[in-house]
Structures are given as structure tokens and as C-alpha cells.
Amino acid sequence: MLKMSEFAKLTDEDNNNLKQNYIKKLDDRNFRELINTLNVDENLLMKYTSSLEESAKEFANCRKCPSRDKCKNEIKGYMYSPKVDDNKITFSYVACAYEEKHLRDIKYRENVLLFEVPKKISEASLKDLYKDDKNRTEIIKYFKKFTEGYGKEFIKGMYLYGSFGCGKTYLIAALFNEFAKKDIKSAIVYVPEFLRALKSSFGTNFEEKYDYIKKVPLLLLDDIGAENLTPWARDEILGTILQYRMDQNLPTFFTSNLSLKQIEEHFTVTSNGKETIKGRRIIERINFLSEEFELTSKNRRS
Ligand code: ADP
Ligand code: MG
Numbered sequence: 572m573l574k575m576s577e578f579a580k581l582t583d584e585d586n587n588n589l590k591q592n593y594i595k596k597l598d599d600r601n602f603r604e605l606i607n608t609l610n611v612d613e614n615l616l617m618k619y620t621s622s623l624e625e626s627a628k629e630f631a632n633c634r635k636c637p638s639r640d641k642c643k644n645e646i647k648g649y650m651y652s653p654k655v656d657d658n659k660i661t662f663s664y665v666a667c668a669y670e671e672k673h674l675r676d677i678k679y680r681e682n683v684l685l686f687e688v689p690k691k692i693s694e695a696s697l698k699d700l701y702k703d704d705k706n707r708t709e710i711i712k713y714f715k716k717f718t719e720g721y722g723k724e725f726i727k728g729m730y731l732y733g734s735f736g737c738g739k740t741y742l743i744a745a746l747f748n749e750f751a752k753k754d755i756k757s758a759i760v761y762v763p764e765f766l767r768a769l770k771s772s773f774g775t776n777f778e779e780k781y782d783y784i785k786k787v788p789l790l791l792l793d794d795i796g797a798e799n800l801t802p803w804a805r806d807e808i809l810g811t812i813l814q815y816r817m818d819q820n821l822p823t824f825f826t827s828n829l830s831l832k833q834i835e836e837h838f839t840v841t842s843n844g845k846e847t848i849k850g851r852r853i854i855e856r857i858n859f860l861s862e863e864f865e866l867t868s869k870n871r872r873s
């Protein structure tokens with residue numbers, strides 16, 4: 572690197588501003604320390620003063636940082652970092668050591684396929700559950716029984732119903748996360764969107780996804796009953812998935828705003844009119860696959 576005195580001699584009309592600006596920034600210790608790590612000629616450095624300044628700020632934050640949660644950088648867990656390449660400096664966001672550990676720690680979440688469910692649900696955890704609902708203990712007891720029995724015998728999933736926002740999806744997602752840690756795959760499928768997407772997608776790779784969902788070890792059909800139900804969706808899609816999972820003893824969970832009794836009507840009446848037997852058949856499959864629970868609690872959506 573050039574010494575300050577040599578550097579000063581390089582002044583030329585075009586570079587003057589760049590250089591002045593750069594020299595000013597050299598007063599900042601963090602800036603100096605950062606550029607010292609780069610080992611690059613100052614004529615090059617001064618073209619990147621503002622980006623380097625940004626990096627230096629983040630670099631200083633990182634040095635004092637006690638944990639990922641306390642990160643003060645622009646993008647949590649990442650540092651805006653310079654890289655010297657062929658007489659050029661490029662900048663990119665690089666994960667810090669805390670972030671790298673965090674990414675390793677949450678790797679298990681990849682075992683849960685989310686289909687049109689808010690990504691945030693993947694953070695659901697049994698140890699963070701609210702404990703203020705009357706019937707939550709009963710549900711947790713069932714989770715325990717399910718977890719202990721899984722793989723040894725067929726245990727029904729849950730048909731969990733209750734009002735909008737009371738935490739149904741969260742509960743099942745928390746259970747699936749526990750299984751994900753043991754490398755057992757699951758899927759959470761938002762049913763209304765799944766059926767809509769399926770309808771408009773034949774011939775695409777959607778069939779692969781459909782197949783995956785049908786066969787995945789643990790499945791949550793989320794918000795069943797909220798879909799716009801066609802006879803095709805009921806008989807060919809839902810009916811087929813449920814039948815397959817019954818035949819293969821694959822645990823299947825459901826959440827809904829409607830109780831099983833209420834949802835029977837929904838499955839009975841489609842554009843084909845009233846088809847009691849077809850509606851009944853779906854209910855019987857759900858009954859075979861799951862045990863009904865009501866969740867009563869206040870709305871948790873903020
Ligand atoms: P539902 O499926 O019954 O409509 P959700 O499971 O989507 O409700 O929950 C509503 C909101 O409350 C979500 O943002 C979810 O993350 C949050 N939530 C629900 N239960 C819990 C819980 N036990 N701990 C923390 N957050 C929760
Ligand atoms: Mg839900």
C-alpha cells in the first residue's frame with residue numbers, strides 16, 4: 572500500500588474529489604482497519620470510498636456483537652463485505668459466524684414442505700406454545716401419544732377446528748417441526764390454493780408436487796372447507812389423496828374453521844347439486860385418518 576506522502580503526490584484533476592473524500596475517511600479507525608485487511612492500492616480504494624465506509628460501519632458492528640439477535644447491520648446476520656478481484660472491488664452480503672450457526676441449526680426445517688403457507692410458520696415450536704387455552708392440555712397430550720406411537724402403530728392425526736386465528740396451523744406446525752428434527756418429512760398444504768393451482772397446472776411439474784404431498788409421511792391439509800369445492804376437487808383430488816393415505820396408514824392432519832359435522836354439508840353440495848353419498852365418503856375417510864378436536868382461544872393474529 573502507498574504511504575500517505577506518496578499518495579498525496581498522485582493528485583490529478585479528475586481524482587481530486589475522490590481522493591479528498593477518501594483522505595477524510597482515513598480519520599476513521601474502523602475505515603482504516605478495514606482497508607488494511609484488503610491490501611490494495613489506494614488509487615483503487617478511493618473509487619469505493621462510500622461502499623467501504625458502509626462496510627467499515629458493519630465491520631465495527633460485528634466486532635462488538637455478542638449474538639445474532641443483537642445484530643445491528645442492515646441485513647440481520649450478514650456483513651456488507653468487500654472482495655478484491657482482478658483490480659476491482661466487489662461488495663456482497665456475507666453471513667457471519669452466528670448466522671452460519673443459525674442456518675445449520677434450522678436446517679431441519681427443510682424437512683417441512685410449505686405449500687402457500689406463510690413462511691413464518693416454520694418457526695413454530697412446541698416449547699413456545701401459549702398455555703392459556705382450556706383445551707390445549709388435551710391437544711398436547713395427544714401430541715405426546717402421537718409422538719410416542721409414531722412408527723410403532725398407526726395413530727390417527729388430528730382434525731383440529733376452531734375460529735380463524737386461534738393457532739391451529741401453528742400447533743400442528745410445531746409438532747411437525749419436532750419430527751423434522753428427527754429427519755421425518757412432512758408437508759403443510761393450504762388447501763384452497765392447492766386446489767386452485769392444481770386445476771390450472773396439468774402438464775407442469777405440479778404433478779410431482781401433488782405426488783409428493785400424497786405420499787409424504789406427515790401431511791397437514793390446512794384450512795380444509797375454505798376452498799371453492801368442485802366435484803373434481805372433492806372426488807378426484809381430495810378423495811384420492813385421502814384414500815391413498817388410508818391404504819398406506821399415513822398420518823394425516825386437518826385444520827378447519829368447520830367442525831366435522833359442519834363440513835359434511837360443504838362436501839355434499841357442489842355444482843353437481845346435493846350428493847349425500849359422495850360427501851359422506853369424504854367424511855368417512857377423514858374420520859378414519861384423524862381424531863376431532865376443537866381449539867377454543869382468542870384470535871392470535873396481530
Ligand atoms: P389459525 O390457523 O387457527 O387461523 P394460526 O396458527 O395461523 O391460526 O395462528 C395465528 C397467529 O398467531 C400466527 O401468526 C401464529 O404465528 C401466531 N400463533 C399462534 N399460536 C401461537 C403460539 N402458541 N405461540 C406463538 N405464536 C402463535
Ligand atoms: Mg390456519
